[in-house]
Amino acid sequence: MRLKVATAAVMLLASLFAQAGIPYKDSVYEFKQPGGEKLRVHLDGNDYYAEQRTDDGSLIVFDSAKKGFCYARVNATGDDLVSTGVLATNAQKRSLSAGDKKQQGLSPEMRAKKAKEKFEKMNNRSLESARKSAAIAASAPQSLTPITGQVKGLTVIIDFPDVPGTITQAQVNSFLNDVPYTGFGNAQSVRGYYQSVSGGKLDYTNTSTVYYHAKYNKAYYADSSLDSGVRSQELITEALNWLEYTQGFNFASLSVDANKRIRGLNFFYAGGADSAWSKGLWPHMGWLNNQFCADGVCTGYYQISNMGTSLAIGTFSHETGHLIMGWPDLYDYDGSSEGSVASYCIMGFGAVGSQSQFRPVPPNGFFRYLAGWDTVTELNPALNASAPKGRLSHTSGSHSLYRWTNQAKQDEAFYLEAIYKADQNLYQLGSGLAVWHVDPAGNNSDEWHPYVQMEHADGRRDPEYNVNRGDATDLYDGAIYKAFYDTVPNNYASRGTNSRWWSGAGSNFGLANISPAAQTIAFDVVKGDGTPGGDTYTGYLSGTNASAIQPSPYFYYGGGTIKANLAGPASGADFDLKLEQWNGSAWVQVASSTSPTSNEAITYNAAAAYYRITVYSYSGAGNYTLTVTK
Structure with a gap:
């Protein structure tokens, strides 16, 4: 059975798709400097903006003239990081003043500007138009056809004349498709993850190829003087032509969208990235500029990544959320915050932790609803005459949700679900009742009006203030945090946790007497001021x-x-x-x-x-x- 995607769903996928990238937080990789030293590079950011540093916190940038990383400084106008011309080394230790752990980089405003410019270059469209299209498409989720049944993707594995593959095709195939699966320390395969979070409604499998042996040595493709979309796309085109003309692969066997574009197009290559961030073969997701067509289908978006010496399902599963479901990223591209959802969703940072990379946390309830995996019960009696009232309960992992919709703007709503640290939720930060405030008019890089906001029970809004990626006190646990009202205006000035709409108007929705964290959590639905509803x-x-x-x-x-x-x-x-x-x-x-x-x-x-x-x-x-x- 092919992937079912209605016209509205295609619009959603196409518009949200462009808002896709891989998140990094103090990710360390090694880069071979011109003198042969393997420089440890600390990376913070994503596909659109990132800062790179040495072990001692010194800023570095790739210098094409020096063919390596050099120490960097902020230029006189404050709008870019420029090379000093001095090659960086692990041996140098910068003298630190009290409390000075890192060299100061660009301002938050300039980081946001750089991220926007990079986004528009990679996606050939303005960020504003992408967000506007996303808001329009996501404003009527009830019109979307569920993404269910058997979905078939393709994963091409590649090695080089000078860098042979060390991970076998059988290992890659198991990583993608085996149920159960525990290879490389993973708790499940990519297929197993999506079977779990969809409640068995989505069966995403991948055809894995034998190794394609690239035409040139790896250094040709990993050339850090070129952006990542140049030689990587050349390599991808080589591999696809090999599949078609040498292997006789039937591309029509893959799941496609309404425009006959392949949905799950993935590439794994041998060894490390061997490139600087956003250069050469740096892992990324993008649009194949020179479209390849065969057997009545064509290419669209793809993801490409290195295999290294082991495989973790986290990043692959996150990118699959983009490729198959069309979900946007929920972390902040400009680095000024960790995004409101932070580590509580796979489309935030819930797939890149030391443990969650091997067992990613589920998508938030609203995204599961968009995909047709969870049902929703409307609580607002103005929209549902038979809305349940009073004392209710929700069970974690039940694939059902509660929702309170804004009668005046029906694409804005609060979604409720219990989260319990077990099974697929094992590596969530806490247990309790999650409240998601959804508004397609928001966006991931506006931490004070995001597309999906978590109403943090502790009221501190640590992720928005860039303090952490969430913690155990973000959920309503029934011990300290037992109620959710609209007592504080939810706007840019107050930045509060409450049940008001983004307009500042009261929703007349509240929760009281939330029970202690458990698999099933009970709560009273009350008025927004905390008085009994009903x-x-x-x-x-x-x-x-x-x-x-x-x-x-x-x-x-x-x-x-x-x-x-x-x-x-x-x-x-x-x-x-x-x-x-x-x-x-x-x-x-x-x-x-x-x-x-x-x-x-x-x-x-x-x-x-x-x-x-x-x-x-x-x-x-x-x-x-x-x-x-x-």
């Missing part, structure tokens, strides 16, 4: 012994907690409240509240049955308001 009934009792049934004549409840709160006259009357259950032949009182005032409350753990609630005047007359949650 159905509200008003009426008037004319005097002593008068009564009214609310709702009339009765209601059916499937089981759980029923809460009834009565507010009657402030003085001169005494109203009571009683809850009755139908036992099959008569109404039987199961709970009551009869204080000497007109303010009464009932909380009852109800079995599935028919019920009715009676407001009764013990004495006096007046108006009343009854709020019922269940």
Whole structure:
């Protein structure tokens, strides 16, 4: 069965796709300097902007004239890092003043500008147009066709005359497709990961080839004087022609989009990257400029990466999120923050940690919903007349979500899911209730209005302030962090954690009494100010012994907690409240509240049955308001 992608889904994939890159955080690689020394290079950034440093924190840049890394400085205008002409070495140790751990690089504003320029060069379109297209396409996720069934990709393995492959085709095939799989320390294969996070709805397999032996030695392709899209695409074209004309590969066997473009096009080459960042054969995802077509299908986007001496599924699975699902990155391209979602999603940093690279964390619930893997129950009664109310619960990994949608802007919503550190979530940072604030008008490089924002329970917003990639106190755990309201405006000035819409308007959505972190988490759905939500009934009792049934004549409840709160006259009357259950032949009182005032409350753990609630005047007359949650 081929990948099912409707026209709207193709729009989403095409528009979000361009927002794709590989994240790096103090990633260390070795580069052979002209004198033969293997320089340790520390890399922070992504495909669009990165800073590189030596062990002692000195900035370095690749100098084409010197054919190696040289120490760098910020130029006089402050808009670029330039070479000093002095080749960098591991031996030099920079003298550090107190608290000075790293040489100062570009300003956050200039980093953002450089990232934007690089993005537009790599994708041949403006960043603004990409984001606008993404917002339009993602504004109606209900129109997308689920990405389910069997999806077939291609992984071509490549070595060189002077660098033979050391990882076998069988090992690559197992890494991609075996279930179960534990090779190279991984907890699963790429296929196993997507089977897990999709609840078995997506079966993504890859055809792995025998080795293609490149025409030239590796140094030809890894030339760091050229951008990564030059010789790498030459190598890719060589390999595809070899597959077609020498191997007779049937490209029509691969899954394609509505434009007959291959979805999962992957390339692995032998050894290390052997290039500077964003140069030569540096791992990246891109668009094949010289389109290759065979058997009625053509190329589009691809990913290419080195194999090294071992394989971890994290980065490959992250890039598959782009290639197959069209999910955007959720980390910040300009490096001014870690992005709001941080390490709590594979499209943030949830696939590049020391442990999560071998067992990536799942996509956030909203992305799983976009792919058709999770169902959603709408909680906003203005949009769902039968919305559940009162005490609810959610189970981690259940592939169901709760949502509260903005009635005035229905592509903006809060999504709720329990996250428990076990199974696929084993390497999440914490356990508890996650609240995702989704708005396609946001973007990943605006940490104060991202596409997907995590409402951090601790209120500190550490990832946004570039303090960390999230921590265990970001989820509502029911111990310290038990409630979620709209009490603080959610805007650029306050930067608060709350349930307000991005416009600053209250959503009238709140959560209270969140239970302790566990596989299943319970919570009360309340109003945005923290007061009980539910159905509200008003009426008037004319005097002593008068009564009214609310709702009339009765209601059916499937089981759980029923809460009834009565507010009657402030003085001169005494109203009571009683809850009755139908036992099959008569109404039987199961709970009551009869204080000497007109303010009464009932909380009852109800079995599935028919019920009715009676407001009764013990004495006096007046108006009343009854709020019922269940």
